[in-house]
Amino acid sequence: MIEKNKKLIDVTAPGKKVVKGHLHPLTQAIDKTCDIFQSMGFEVADGPELETEYYNFDSLNIPANHPARAMQDTFWLKNPKAGEIVITPEEGEHKSQKYLLRTHTSNVQIRYMEHNKPPFRVISPGRVFRMEATDATHETQFYQIEGLMVDKKTNLANLKAVVKVFLQRFFDDENIDIRFRASFFPFVEPGVEVDMKFKGKWLEVGGAGMVNPKVLDNAKLNPNEWQGFAFGMSVERLAMIKHKIDDIRLFYSSDLRFIKQF
Amino acid sequence: MKINYSWLQSYFDEKLPKPEKLAELLTMHSQEVESVEEKDGDYVFDVKVLPNRNYDFVDYQGVIRDISAILKIDPKKEMLKKAEGFTREAPVKETDIEKILGVKISQAEIEDILTRLGFVIKKMGDTMFVFIPDFRQDVSTKEDIAEEIGRIYGYDKIEPIIPEGLLVPPKRNNILFFSNIARKILTGIGFSEVYNYSFAKSGDWELQNPPAKDKGFLRTNLIIGLENNVKENSKHSKNIKVFEIGKIFPKSGEVLFLGAINNKADFYEMKGIVDAILEGLGMSDFYYQESAKKTADIRVGNTDIGVVDHNHFELNFEELARLANETVEYSPISKYPAIVRDVAIFVPLNEKVDSVLDVIENTAGKFLVDTDLFDIYENDERKSLAFHLIFQSPEKTLTDDEVNVIMQKIFEAIETKLSWEARR
Numbered sequence: 265m266i267e268k269n270k271k272l273i274d275v276t277a278p279g280k281k282v283v284k285g286h287l288h289p290l291t292q293a294i295d296k297t298c299d300i301f302q303s304m305g306f307e308v309a310d311g312p313e314l315e316t317e318y319y320n321f322d323s324l325n326i327p328a329n330h331p332a333r334a335m336q337d338t339f340w341l342k343n344p345k346a347g348e349i350v351i352t353p354e355e356g357e358h359k360s361q362k363y364l365l366r367t368h369t370s371n372v373q374i375r376y377m378e379h380n381k382p383p384f385r386v387i388s389p390g391r392v393f394r395m396e397a398t399d400a401t402h403e404t405q406f407y408q409i410e411g412l413m414v415d416k417k418t419n420l421a422n423l424k425a426v427v428k429v430f431l432q433r434f435f436d437d438e439n440i441d442i443r444f445r446a447s448f449f450p451f452v453e454p455g456v457e458v459d460m461k462f463k464g465k466w467l468e469v470g471g472a473g474m475v476n477p478k479v480l481d482n483a484k485l486n487p488n489e490w491q492g493f494a495f496g497m498s499v500e501r502l503a504m505i506k507h508k509i510d511d512i513r514l515f516y517s518s519d520l521r522f523i524k525q526f
Numbered sequence: 527m528k529i530n531y532s533w534l535q536s537y538f539d540e541k542l543p544k545p546e547k548l549a550e551l552l553t554m555h556s557q558e559v560e561s562v563e564e565k566d567g568d569y570v571f572d573v574k575v576l577p578n579r580n581y582d583f584v585d586y587q588g589v590i591r592d593i594s595a596i597l598k599i600d601p602k603k604e605m606l607k608k609a610e611g612f613t614r615e616a617p618v619k620e621t622d623i624e625k626i627l628g629v630k631i632s633q634a635e636i637e638d639i640l641t642r643l644g645f646v647i648k649k650m651g652d653t654m655f656v657f658i659p660d661f662r663q664d665v666s667t668k669e670d671i672a673e674e675i676g677r678i679y680g681y682d683k684i685e686p687i688i689p690e691g692l693l694v695p696p697k698r699n700n701i702l703f704f705s706n707i708a709r710k711i712l713t714g715i716g717f718s719e720v721y722n723y724s725f726a727k728s729g730d731w732e733l734q735n736p737p738a739k740d741k742g743f744l745r746t747n748l749i750i751g752l753e754n755n756v757k758e759n760s761k762h763s764k765n766i767k768v769f770e771i772g773k774i775f776p777k778s779g780e781v782l783f784l785g786a787i788n789n790k791a792d793f794y795e796m797k798g799i800v801d802a803i804l805e806g807l808g809m810s811d812f813y814y815q816e817s818a819k820k821t822a823d824i825r826v827g828n829t830d831i832g833v834v835d836h837n838h839f840e841l842n843f844e845e846l847a848r849l850a851n852e853t854v855e856y857s858p859i860s861k862y863p864a865i866v867r868d869v870a871i872f873v874p875l876n877e878k879v880d881s882v883l884d885v886i887e888n889t890a891g892k893f894l895v896d897t898d899l900f901d902i903y904e905n906d907e908r909k910s911l912a913f914h915l916i917f918q919s920p921e922k923t924l925t926d927d928e929v930n931v932i933m934q935k936i937f938e939a940i941e942t943k944l945s946w947e948a949r950r
Contacts, residue, residue, distance in 0.1 A: 285713030285767065288721055298702065307696035313724070313773050314731065314744070314780045330577075340734040341744075363731075365724075365744075385696065391724065391773070395735055404737045405724060418689055420676065421628025425686035444681035445554050446673075448576040454626070454673030456681060457558075474626055477669060491626065518720035518755040521762060 289526040290407055290515055293434075293503040294389045297409050300433045301387040304426065306411065309388045311372035314341070317360035319371040323482045324451040337395040339365040339404075365393035368496060369410035370451055373475075376412070377483035382490050383415040389499065400511040407499035414475065414485070414492030420444075420454065423472055423493035431460050431469070435506060447471065451479050452494055462505060469505075470497035529589060531562075531569035537590050537601045545569040548593075555677050556592040557583070578664040587661065595642035595678045609644055609659030616656045618668045626672040629684045639678045640671070701782065704807055704847045705771050708784055711806045715799065717767040717786055722751035730777045744775035748785030749838055756789045765790045771843060784846070787838035793821055796839050800824060800832070803841070808851035864895070864918040865929050871940055872908050872947040882911055882946075889939040890932055893917045893924060910949075 287295075298308050311319075320338075321327070341363040372388040388410040396402050413426070424444065432440045443466070444456035452473025459466045472495035477487030500512050507526070509515075514522050531545050542548055549559035549571055557579060561572045575583045582588035587607055594601050624630050636654075637647055646657040658665050665674065676684070709719065722745075725736070729743030736742040745751065748770050756766045769786035786799065797814065804812050804824075812831065817823040820833040824841070826849055832841035871882055883897060894917055901912040915936075917929050940948045 283716035283767075285715070285717040286719065287709060287713055288719040290721060291709065291719055295706065298699075302696050305691060305694065305696055308699035308702050310699070310701060312780055314775055339737075342732045342734055383691070385691070393724070395737065398737075413689065415689070415691065417625060419626055419628030419687075420681070421684050421687040422689040424628075424681075424684060425688045428686050429688070443554075444684075445558070446556060446677035446681070447558075448578045453667070453669040454676050474669065474672075477667060516721055516723060518722060518751075518758065518768065520718055520759050520766070520768070523718050523720065 286524050286526055288515075288523060289503050289507060289509075290499055292526060293499050293506070294407065294409070296434060297389060297430070297499070297502075298387060300430055301385075301411065304385070304429070306385040306387040306413075309372050309376045309386045311366070311369065311375050311388060311390065313366055313391055313393070315364060315366040315371050317362040317364060319359075319374055320364055320366050320368070322360055323374045323479070324370055325476050325478045325482070326450045330450060338367050339393050339395050341365070366390075367394055368392050369408040370494070370496065372410055373412050373451075373479070373494060374483050377414070377480070377485060382485060382492075384412055384492070386412045388412075398513060400513070403500070403512045403516065405516070406512065409497050409499055411495045412475070412492060413494075414480070414490050416490065418492045420456075420474060420493065423474070423495065426493075427458055427470075427472065427495055434502060435462065437462070442469075444472070447473075449473060451476050453477075458495065458497075467505060469501060470495055472496070527573045527575050527583060527586075529571045529573055529586065531571065533586075534571075534589070534593065537605055538593075538599055539602060540597075540599045542593070543597075545571075551596050552589070552592070554682070555596045555680065556589065581663050582661040591643050592678070595639050598638065598642070607661075609661060611660045612646060612657040613660050613663075614658045614666055616658065616666060616668055616671050618654045618656055618671050620652045620654070622668050623672050623675055626669060627676045627684060628687055629679075631675060631679055635679065636675055639675050643674055643678070645671075645674075700847045700850070701843070704850045705782075705784070705843060707806055707850075708803050708843075708846075709771070711803050712769050712786060712799075715802070717769045717788070720752070720755050720768045720770050721772065722748070722755070722770055724773065724775070726750065729775060731775050746774055746776055747840060748772060748774060748783050749787070749835075749840055752785050752787040752838065756787055760789070782843040783840055784843045785838065785840040789837060791837045793834060793836050796837060797822070797834050800834055800839050800841070804846070807846055807849075808854065809846075809849055858920065860918050860920045862919055862921070862923045864916050865924055865926070867915045867917070867929060867933055868912065869915060869933070869936070870901075870910050870912040870949040872910050872949070874908055874945050875904065877909075877946075879911060882940075885939050885943070886913070886915070886936055889936050890915070890917075893919055893928075893932065908945075 302308065369388045369390045369392060376386050389407060391405055392408045393405050398404060428442045431442060432438055441461040443459045445459060447455050447457040449455040449471050453476045455473035457468060458470045458472050460469045472493065475492045475494050480487045480490060500515055503509065535542050545562050549562045552559050557576060558574045559571050560574050563570045579588055590601055590606060623636065640647055640656060644659045648655045656671050724745055725741035726743050726745035727740045729746045731744040733742055752768055752770060755768050759766045767788045771784045773780045774783050812824055812826045814822040814824055817833060820835040822834045823830055824832040824834060829845060831845045832839060873882060879899060886897060887894065894915060896916040898914040899911060900914055903910040917924055937948045937950065940946050
């Protein structure tokens with residue numbers, strides 16, 4: 265029975281359009297990452313994108329002529345003309361003031377450790393730069409998420425647990441397993457590659473290891489008292505796996521036909 | 527580095543695992559085998575040697591020692607080069623390896639691994655002195671030794687252990703916290719978020735090795751990128767509303783900025799959005815003033831916090847996060863009804879709304895709780911500003927007579943200005 269005074273409503277007619285904005289998929293991935301790590305007691309820390317050679321390389325046990333520098337092709341800035349740039353120099357003459365665009369978020373490790381007292385649990389998402397030819401999997405800029413935990417007895421087994429729990433939560437999949445492969449990064453020792461078993465396939469998702477005592481020493485921490493782990497992952501890589509995106513360049517296309525899907 | 531499977535086999539009496547299996551073992555415990563190619567009845571391993579192992583892989587002997595340790599098999603003795611000397615020693619305490627790796631490995635296994643890799647061990651009390659052969663220039667500390675043991679033992683066998691720790695909530699990151707509030711406000715009113723490149727055609731910081739001709743500098747604003755986004759997206763839709771939160775690089779280094787553009791908006795619409803964002807961040811004491819370069823500067827006290835131009839705005843987000851304020855104090859809602867009066871005022875074209883509001887608000891007294899400019903009309907000579915004036919008392923019901931007295935004062939104040947006229 266239709267009531268007499270009731271307006272006839274066609275429930276199959278389309279609803280009125282509401283214009284709603286969309287967050288960039290990288291913002292969504294970074295937010296989710298930060299939420300997971302903050303729930304595990306990690307503080308979110310920032311660091312500069314325009315960085316000095318000291319914080320990007322020297323302090324991380326990557327001295328000049330070290331083969332590891334060749335692994336990361338760096339964007340260097342022309343040295344500012346005296347008086348033109350008013351950036352405040354860091355204290356300490358031994359610290360190289362040559363400017364570059366950071367090649368990883370590991371610079372935040374040192375900067376954080378210099379200004380805080382351990383124990384630390386820090387997560388640092390941010391934009392990084394590499395001088396390389398762009399294609400579907402390479403970009404001149406991308407986002408990294410860097411993790412650092414320093415305590416009296418933080419070990420490699422702890423690193424495995426933290427990374428595994430993070431990936432399980434990020435992909436909302438309790439079946440995710442991880443494995444460590446032998447590898448080398450100058451700022452960690454032992455150093456490992458992290459692979460994730462996702463829907464039956466092993467995928468490389470990042471690098472990790474125990475913070476090299478030389479790095480702790482550079483940050484004025486006593487390596488006999490403190491030890492910890494660090495890891496780094498590409499946010500684009502995580503987002504690409506999660507959303508089945510096949511071209512990294514889409515993230516920087518600003519194409520709303522892409523962004524409005526998220 | 528290319529290595530033949532048959533060459534590897536020639537070092538061992540025992541049969542090595544099948545090529546694919548051996549490649550996997552090397553990838554997990556030694557160096558990554560990028561491909562295995564079958565060629566003339568043999569298999570060629572393409573091994574990606576990491577920079578720290580270049581030295582002991584240059585004569586291919588490193589891979590033999592690694593295989594010997596991984597599989598626990600002896601190579602043919604006469605074929606393996608001996609160390610010419612031991613340049614360093616690393617003292618390792620019994621507890622050190624477990625402390626780093628988080629797993630207990632038996633002393634026998636530790637010694638087997640290290641010996642097969644070419645190290646020589648001397649035990650003294652609870653300390654093991656590991657003598658490092660000259661072909662392992664990459665090893666010097668106990669952490670290096672832990673890595674040698676860990677990788678050969680197998681990281682796979684290390685069970686994950688959730689770290690212990692104090693239950694201390696992490697410090698909040700204000701930039702992240704407040705930028706998420708701004709993002710919610712902007713997406714709520716239909717703006718989508720973009721990420722543009724940090725590079726630009728011109729700027730204060732020049733790259734030594736630019737990625738492209740038109741990307742020789744670091745960007746000094748967000749708006750050029752956003753305007754370009756409007757242009758590109760206009761091929762597919764009409765109204766483009768986008769924003770970006772990102773670093774810009776002025777002479778002073780780098781600053782986090784928030785920029786937004788709406789190609790169909792005017793100054794007043796963008797100003798309204800800035801109001802919404804700043805109010806959403808708990809700010810109230812900001813104001814707009816005429817700008818040398820753009821339409822308006824946004825200021826708090828003597829600090830510039832951004833600009834609004836005809837269809838876009840840019841805000842210094844680091845200043846916003848510093849000035850933002852989460853504490854909201856409740857002010858009681860009046861139990862008594864409000865009285866609304868409308869007034870329209872003619873003023874010269876160059877007169878500012880602010881100066882009209884000043885006169886009204888300074889005259890009306892405490893019962894005027896809100897003013898709402900609901901219409902602006904301009905002709906060639908002057909403009910008309912129409913306001914709703916809302917009167918309310920927290921203590922009593924206002925009478926028409928009381929409000930009439932206030933309105934009379936307002937009209938009189940307006941008419942002391944010669945070029946103004948109130949329409950009653």
